[in-house]
Amino acid sequence: xxxxxxxxxxxxxxxxxLAAPAFGQSGGAPRPAARPDAIAPMFxxxxxxxxxxxxxxxxLKLTATYGANTGGPVTSGVVWRVFQERAEPDGSHLMVGExxxxxxxxxxxxxxxxxxxxxxxxxxxxxxxxxxQDITDRVSLNAxxxxxxxxxxxxxxxxxxxxLSVFVPDRGNAEAKLIASNxxxxxxxxxxxxxxxxxxxxxxxxxVNSGTGNATNSIVDADVRVQAGKLTEATLRHxxxxxxxxxxxxxxxxxxxxxxxxxxTPGGDVIREMIGAFPSLPLAEGEYxxxxxxxxxxxxxxxxxxxxxxxxxxxxxx
Numbered sequence: 215x216x217x218x219x220x221x222x223x224x225x226x227x228x229x230x231x232l233a234a235p236a237f238g239q240s241g242g243a244p245r246p247a248a249r250p251d252a253i254a255p256m257f258x259x260x261x262x263x264x265x266x267x268x269x270x271x272x273x274l275k276l277t278a279t280y281g282a283n284t285g286g287p288v289t290s291g292v293v294w295r296v297f298q299e300r301a302e303p304d305g306s307h308l309m310v311g312e313x314x315x316x317x318x319x320x321x322x323x324x325x326x327x328x329x330x331x332x333x334x335x336x337x338x339x340x341x342x343x344x345x346x347q348d349i350t351d352r353v354s355l356n357a358x359x360x361x362x363x364x365x366x367x368x369x370x371x372x373x374x375x376x377x378l379s380v381f382v383p384d385r386g387n388a389e390a391k392l393i394a395s396n397x398x399x400x401x402x403x404x405x406x407x408x409x410x411x412x413x414x415x416x417x418x419x420x421x422v423n424s425g426t427g428n429a430t431n432s433i434v435d436a437d438v439r440v441q442a443g444k445l446t447e448a449t450l451r452h453x454x455x456x457x458x459x460x461x462x463x464x465x466x467x468x469x470x471x472x473x474x475x476x477x478x479t480p481g482g483d484v485i486r487e488m489i490g491a492f493p494s495l496p497l498a499e500g501e502y503x504x505x506x507x508x509x510x511x512x513x514x515x516x517x518x519x520x521x522x523x524x525x526x527x528x529x530x531x532x
Contacts, residue, residue, distance in 0.1 A: 269324075271324060271344070273348040274296070275350045276294070276331070276353055278331050278352070287316070291334065295311070296310050296320060299326035299341065324346055327342045327343075328340070333404050336404055336406040338353050359440075359445040360440050361402055362399055365450070366416075366451075376398065377398070377415050378401075379392060379395045379412070380393055380413075381393065405440050407440055409439050410438050411437055412437075414434050415432070415433050416432035416454055430498070433498070434450045453522075455496065455519050457495060457496075457502075457525065458492050458494040459494070460527065460529065461513060461531055462531065465528060473489070473508045475490075477502055477504050479500075500518070500519055502519065511531070515530070
């Protein structure tokens with residue numbers, strides 16, 4: 215066999231091997247090979263992301279509401295104070311922020327804080343933890359407002375003719391606790407929700423020097439209920455009148471100067487002592503005795519006060 219014939223024989227044998235079926239398979243047409251793009255991937259890769267770094271500070275935003283968180287917002291009168299929760303060596307807490315705006319907005323370093331919201335005599339506290347994320351929250355104030363008006367008959371008493379005091383009844387004590395004094399009529403007093411005892415004192419006309427008058431014996435009081443988120447307006451009615459005292463020689467006569475007057479209750483309790491020709495003073499409705507002294511002589515009279523009926527009281531010198 216020539217060299218060329220040997221090479222052709224070897225080549226034909228190799229082709230026969232390639233065309234033969236695999237071991238254990240019967241003959242027949244070969245199965246087509248799978249395409250690379252038909253293979254489903256096991257998972258879908260996601261792009262790599264870097265988590266955001268926490269900030270060293272955060273913005274604290276707080277709103278005050280009346281009552282529960284469903285109550286309306288407090289739009290004025292709130293004073294915010296923010297303290298570090300960690301106490302100082304002396305036991306105090308360092309104040310790091312203060313605001314009188316309706317909404318507190320303050321940027322602070324990360325840490326623990328105590329926020330106090332003051333609303334007049336009411337207040338609330340809240341603990342806040344800042345960890346690099348801004349916080350928006352609410353503080354509930356269980357508080358309302360109180361305004362008091364004084365009336366004499368059908369006429370409102372001017373604010374400078376009244377002084378008001380507010381007490382908290384103490385069930386375990388006979389005496390109530392005074393929480394506000396020297397208030398004026400119409401002044402807004404912010405209070406925690408609850409029942410209060412209000413005392414109104416009618417004053418004399420203001421003097422030129424002091425601008426205020428002395429207290430009279432016309433005093434009225436009442437219990438008032440303050441509700442959270444509401445303005446309570448209370449009206450206290452005085453029953454009093456202004457009496458002008460005169461020592462005269464005859465009815466309707468001219469008042470005698472330099473007279474000392476003493477006004478007493480029928481039981482002898484001194485209400486007021488005054489000097490002048492015709493001093494005047496407000497008195498509560500009721501019966502009174504007036505004693506006039508002049509030139510070593512003493513004169514006396516009784517009189518009656520009717521509410522809202524100002525008049526002269528004459529004491530006869532003869």
